[in-house]
Amino acid sequence: MVKNFKQLSAKIGKYGKKRIAVAMAQDGDILLALDAAYSAGLTDATLIGDQDELEKIAHSHHMNLNHYEIIHQREETAAIQEAVRITREGHAQVIMKGLCSTAGFLHGILDKSNGLRGNRLLSHLAIFESPNYHKLLFMSDAAMNIAPDLNEKIAITQNAIDAVQALGYRKPKVAMISAVEKVNPEAMPSTADAALISKMAERGQIKNAIVDGPLAIDNALSVRANTIKGLVTPVGGDADICIVPNIETGNVFYKLLTILGNTLVAGVILGARVPVVLSSRADSENAKYLSIVAALAISSRWRSHG
Ligand code: COD
16 A cells, blocks of 8 residues: 555656656746656656747746757647657657646547557546545546546546556555445436446456445545444545546546645546656646656556456
């Protein structure tokens, strides 16, 4: 079990520096995060974006960009396509979203003929280190799949399980989140999907995890809530992974924890041909650095069960 980001960083093997291609890199927090990753010996970078802006930002942060490759491109779609192209061609091994829209960046990754899609569903995984939880908490999907159907939820769940397995978890505990713990198919269809996925895991159709649901978020994270409700669950109070029913839930979960929860956060996209770093534009420098670390740690030992 990984308790914090420090332990997660230790999971990055000695695989040598990776080159990271950043689409629309002209952002102070991104440059500071890249600087930290460069100094830690983790990454080199190719910065695709507005060169004048990059130089201005670097100057204001007393940063030296000499050790980076810079490709001048002001236009967002062209910058994303260029970052995807150099990654697809092997010039970079990791790709990162900079100061561009998430949907635009993901469209570039998903492009059928020129993108970085593999043969499985792509999904976003968020990782949290909260002072109020006893270990790292993983959550999906806050940023990519908008309203996943049952099959997509199964793929999102398996992606998250494969990722935490890559970090050394043997059998992670997965909570299928809804608003209540009772199955109520008509009024709250997400409870039925949660129950189905939980049964599928029990029968081995979803591998390498203990899955339970539906669980409300307090049941997933608090032993006290389960004691009070008299709920017996193999996952509740000790979840490693929360799978939320839709992007709205995930996005609110993510942003509330970062803004009000005093929580460290990282974000990655799973299932592509290369590690994809995807943090929110408003995330801190540290969140962006931790997202790079998380993408490298997961990809260094990723084994697909999908
Ligand atoms: N995994 C694999 N393939 C996918 C996925 C996925 N998750 N999503 C779509 N595809 C495939 C489609 O089947 C199609 O073949 C191709 O990709 C392109 O499909 P489009 O152009 O129809 O893509 P859309 O319209 O489904 O858009 C995909 C996005 C990921 C861009 C879209 O779902 C989206 O905007 N997601 C939310 C992004 C966002 O705004 N996040 C904000 C929170 S920070």
